[in-house]
Amino acid sequence: MSDHILILDFGSQVTQLIARRVREAGVYCEIVPFNAAEAMLDDFAPKGIILSGGPASVTWDDAPRAPDRVFSMGVPVLGICYGQQTMVQQLGGVVAVSDHQEFGRAFLDLVDDCHLFEGFWQAGGREQVWMSHGDRVASLPNGFRVVGTSKGAPFAAIANDALRFYGLQFHPEVIHTPHGKQLISNFVHAVCGCAADWSMAAFRDAKIAEIRAQVGDSRVICGLSGGVDSSVVAVLLHEAIGDQLTCVFVDTGLLRMGEAQQVVDLFRKHYNIPLIHRDASDLFLGELDGVTDPEAKRKIIGRLFIDVFQEEADKIQDAGFLAQGTLYPDVIESVSFSGGPSVTIKSHHNVGGLPEKMNLKLVEPLRELFKDEVRILGRELGLPDDFVGRHPFPGPGLAIRIPGAVTKEKADILRKADAIYLEEIRNEGLYDSIWQAFAVLLPVKTVGVMGDARTYDHVLALRAVTSVDGMTADSYPFDHAFLSRVATRIINEVRGINRVVYDITSKPPGTIEWE
Incomplete structure (x- = not known):
């Protein structure tokens, strides 16, 4: 370049x-x-x-x-x-x-x-x-x-x-x-007279060389969430350093429906990448019990994330690095890239380096990329389109889609409702036209009537946005018939929800996620 x-x-x-x-x-x-x-x-x-x-x-x-x-x-x-x-x-x-x-x-x-x-x-x-x-x-x-x-x-x-x-x-x-x-x-x-000689292929080659130079002969642990970002990091690292990589997948109890099994099958069976599957759902949900402040929830999840990785790192001989899928939007909303003066909007659990007690150095090969660029890199690395095209999913998982206290019961309710919502979006052929779609279980209960009986159950908010990069976004203009059909399915099929609303706020002034 x-x-x-x-x-x-x-x-x-x-x-x-x-x-x-x-x-x-x-x-x-x-x-x-x-x-x-x-x-x-x-x-x-x-x-x-x-x-x-x-x-x-x-x-x-x-x-x-x-x-x-x-x-x-x-x-x-x-x-x-x-x-x-x-x-x-x-x-x-x-x-x-x-x-x-x-x-x-x-x-x-x-x-x-x-x-x-x-x-x-x-x-x-x-x-x-x-x-x-x-x-x-x-x-x-x-x-x-x-x-x-x-x-x-x-x-x-x-x-x-x-x-x-x-x-x-x-x-x-x-x-x-x-x-x-x-x-x-x-x-x-x-x-300026610049030549157009920068491409994702050039970025891939440069990052592979950079990773090899940074890591040397050390082993690397990759935090694998199953989302696009961490998956692209894992495949990029595997291409760069091969069997020096071990992926650690932590089931926090806050993942989407069926996601844990999908992750294990993809990386163990398809890519043959060494993978440790750690079910820490009881640990995460136990620590989150009664916590309502969104920043406190993020900090708890970040701390536990690091603790679990420390335990797994101690089991891997010569582990010297931890790889994460930090992106540009994560960085700019926490602190400007390279330490600049941006105003903090919200913290991210995978931004800002690691505490001194964790004896691993950080590898963040996607730190300069936006989400759509990560998808391009994923295709450059040979990941299938249906995988790299998945909507973004936050590191803290469903915890920030359950405003207020998080419980296993609420997470299970939200998981089912979210799966129905995404299924209907796919059935309608809209999935690839939407940047991100998800459901939010609100800390509000309302009166309803079901089967001639009074109910007092949760309100579910649906969110769908169009965006290019995640920095600005507009709500997706679903037609009323679609929203009505989704709401009917959710209320009929998910016990604990009796009202569904749709969020039409753009970013700014709102953020895409609710917390």
Whole structure:
């Protein structure tokens, strides 16, 4: 991969989407926190630099800044949202608190042509974009011109053609900005001159070499959940180090219907990968008894996960590493990749390294990938389509789909209802059109009438979303007849549920999972 783009992270929740768009354009990129970027500028030798958005205000005395050398290296720079604002201020312009904030969909009026817009936007047009800002550029540095305006941002898109510096107040990386993908592609190809030589095949080869170099002759334990992420990790590791790998599958009692047996059959019989099956359901459910706080549940599951792996690691001679299926969205919602300044939304039990008491080092070969990229890698590794196409399933399992206290009875109820829901989705031919679908057993009981008798049972929420990367999502628009049929089946076939509702919240403002 000959050409690189460097992305400076100022803490935006969607910084990883910038990386995804760059990689989609066939160009290798890395993300580095703004305050650690100086050391990478020479060694990484980027052909272009992108400055991300962020939650700070450049009007603050201690506002984050890009290294001044970014603007004297002679390479193109694209500033997005906060990135535009800090570029403008650092180059002599003015940024002020806006009297017209813009959050969500907005419209960009194109007042001049620009290299970023070639092929899809023209001067005089009006285009939808996605905004998220409370400050705005008030005056431009020397050499810049305005190429786009919005109601709340008179300098919503700016360009300095001589220096090849560009600034956007809107976010081209999110799917809510139509043509945003093409805009970033224009930057990396037409402006920066990067070759499209990054691919998943190249990523696979690089990761296999990286894993071999990191692991050496040590044995590796892979935490196998049966989901797409950990399964791709297992197959990738097996290709890299063969019998040095041992997979440990922990049955937490919080898996989907029939999942434990499916995992054992696939990896023992099909792939012939050494597999330890540990049934720890009593342990997990016992520790979760009476715990209602979602963060406390995640921490308990994470602690037990590590404890169980420590026990299994002690049985495996020369085990030196633990492999996990951590992905970009996990990292960005816990703490920005490479230690950047993003605001924490929720913790993830498989993010942040291992405690000192666990004498295993961490291998996370998927840490730079989004979910759809993991699926592409899985196909590259020869995993069957029907397996790599499975919907995401959270590491803590059903525990975060049972708000409030978790019990075996609730888990069994939810398992049955969820299986019916997914079966109906598949029967309707909708499974591959949906990013993620699942049921949530609510900590609410309601009165019902069944067989002329009064019932007082659980409420079940159904969730289904469309998404590209899991960072933003919209509810799937089922027709009413489908939802009615699913609700009827669940109420008739699952004892303990007498009411079914459908969640239509998008992300943001909600998250995909309920906890």
